[in-house]
Amino acid sequence: MNRIAVVLAALLVTAAVPVGSVAAQQSSTDASAYTGTHVSFDTKTNAVTNYTVDGVTVVESVETSSQADASVGLDVALSAVTDVEASGLSLAATSETNATVRADSGATLRAHDNPKGTLVVSAGNESQYVTADLGANATAAQAGNSRIIVEQDGRMGAFILVGNGSVTVNEEGNVTADLQNGSRLVYRSYSDGRTDDDKQTEKLIASGSATTEVYVMQDGDETTVDAIHYDENTTVELSEQTKDNVTVTIDRSVHQGTVVVTSVSEEALAATDNLSVMVDGEAAVQASSYTELQSAANGGETSKYLVQETSAEGETNVLVAVNHFSERQVTMSGDDSSSTSDETTTPESSDDTTSDKTTEDAEATETTSGEDAAETTTSSTSAPGFGVGLTVVALAGAALVARRRA
Known part of the structure; x- marks a missing residue:
């Protein structure tokens, strides 16, 4: 009888778990990856990789580095920053609608599982460098001081600087951003044109x-x-x-x-x-x-x-x-x-x-x-x-x- 009581109690606890909690647990089964309805990605030791929106890989990798720790000279143009000493990071939390990756540099990367696959990189309390490698078929162009427009196999995307800093197309044709503390770099994907x-x-x-x-x-x-x-x-x-x-x-x-x-x-x-x-x-x-x-x-x-x-x-x-x-x-x-x-x-x-x-x-x-x-x-x-x-x-x-x- 005691065993039956324990089993029944366990079943009641399981039934009480909200649907959203179950979904979050399922999406975080792999501690280094996230798969949602629209967005999926992997995390390596120091990069978010294979950022995919509706089955299309729109960004191959995203890395962050605290500017205090980066070996970049003061006289180096942002467009020349193509590789940073990437900070370690890990998948910290997932839910029905988003996933949060935290970097040792103090930056936060949050992927939002919506049709635009919105990715928000927040600098936090320290200035950061952010580099985003786009892939072989992607082309990037500057659009004003605060935006980079990307086209890849007919799909459009935009990197948007919010706050103080700058964003540019670097010498390798990828995206590099200088985020001052409190600033953000936002990526939005457009499946049917911009x-x-x-x-x-x-x-x-x-x-x-x-x-x-x-x-x-x-x-x-x-x-x-x-x-x-x-x-x-x-x-x-x-x-x-x-x-x-x-x-x-x-x-x-x-x-x-x-x-x-x-x-x-x-x-x-x-x-x-x-x-x-x-x-x-x-x-x-x-x-x-x-x-x-x-x-x-x-x-x-x-x-x-x-x-x-x-x-x-x-x-x-x-x-x-x-x-x-x-x-x-x-x-x-x-x-x-x-x-x-x-x-x-x-x-x-x-x-x-x-x-x-x-x-x-x-x-x-x-x-x-x-x-x-x-x-x-x-x-x-x-x-x-x-x-x-x-x-x-x-x-x-x-x-x-x-x-x-x-």
């Missing part, structure tokens, strides 16, 4: 205007949520969810506003054509351009939002610019029966005013490629079949995940 909307989102991230990105994805019957933070000042949590509206609380430790990028898969939403956004009880306005969106985030009179069309099938992005902080409540509501017009707003076109950094215009002649110089702030707004229902159901999915994990 659109004008993608370019503008990159600029919002590089300039520090967009500090948070949230992916809501469907995996079978389960909705998963992946949050990416591009600074240390912003947190987002679900406050209230009903059938017709969702309220989230966005908290920042600084007064300055920010843009929150939300990417939602078609499987994770039930769409409607209407979208209304309220911030602290006041209606947000639909922006007509990225310049207008960024202005709202930089202390505009009212908060605004913009709905993108993306090249990825079954995915849409909603960008919400909250005009000031510290803590704000954002309520998104939908009503299928209240549509008054089928007309959509066509954003205005303008010069490339959403620059990567405030100093970029002065240096654009020297560092900006022809491809990037031609980018404009043209965008697309509400796509048919998407709207508030998208956001409501997506955030409702986030609430389900939060409840399951709680």
Whole structure:
């Protein structure tokens, strides 16, 4: 009888383990590798290797080194840094939506298991060198001071510098970055081409205007949520969810506003054509351009939002610019029966005013490629079949995940 009791107790404990915990355990069976729905990679003694997005190896290896320990002369140009004394690293943690690798140098590499395969290398409290080897078929080109655009076998990608430092194509055609303490190097992969909307989102991230990105994805019957933070000042949590509206609380430790990028898969939403956004009880306005969106985030009179069309099938992005902080409540509501017009707003076109950094215009002649110089702030707004229902159901999915994990 005692043996039976022990077995029954073990079964009860096993049944109580959340689904997410089981998934995390399965993905970390190999202590040196990670395999998710979209992203997989290996870790060697001092490098993340074979970084793969949807079956395509987009980066062969990524290494970091503390600048305090690197044997690089002060007079050596960053483009000449092709090989660093790579720091030891190890796979530290995995979850349903991301995997974290920690380096002895103090850097952190976090892979996000979303359709763009986002990789964020954070310098931490020490300045770092980062080198990324792209592979034989890849070509890399400078696009402004803060971005490197990569093309490989028809697939596009972008390395984005967030914060202080620099990023360049080195003498071997790979990518080298100088990350000052607190800065980040972000990689995003585009399976279906890099659109004008993608370019503008990159600029919002590089300039520090967009500090948070949230992916809501469907995996079978389960909705998963992946949050990416591009600074240390912003947190987002679900406050209230009903059938017709969702309220989230966005908290920042600084007064300055920010843009929150939300990417939602078609499987994770039930769409409607209407979208209304309220911030602290006041209606947000639909922006007509990225310049207008960024202005709202930089202390505009009212908060605004913009709905993108993306090249990825079954995915849409909603960008919400909250005009000031510290803590704000954002309520998104939908009503299928209240549509008054089928007309959509066509954003205005303008010069490339959403620059990567405030100093970029002065240096654009020297560092900006022809491809990037031609980018404009043209965008697309509400796509048919998407709207508030998208956001409501997506955030409702986030609430389900939060409840399951709680």
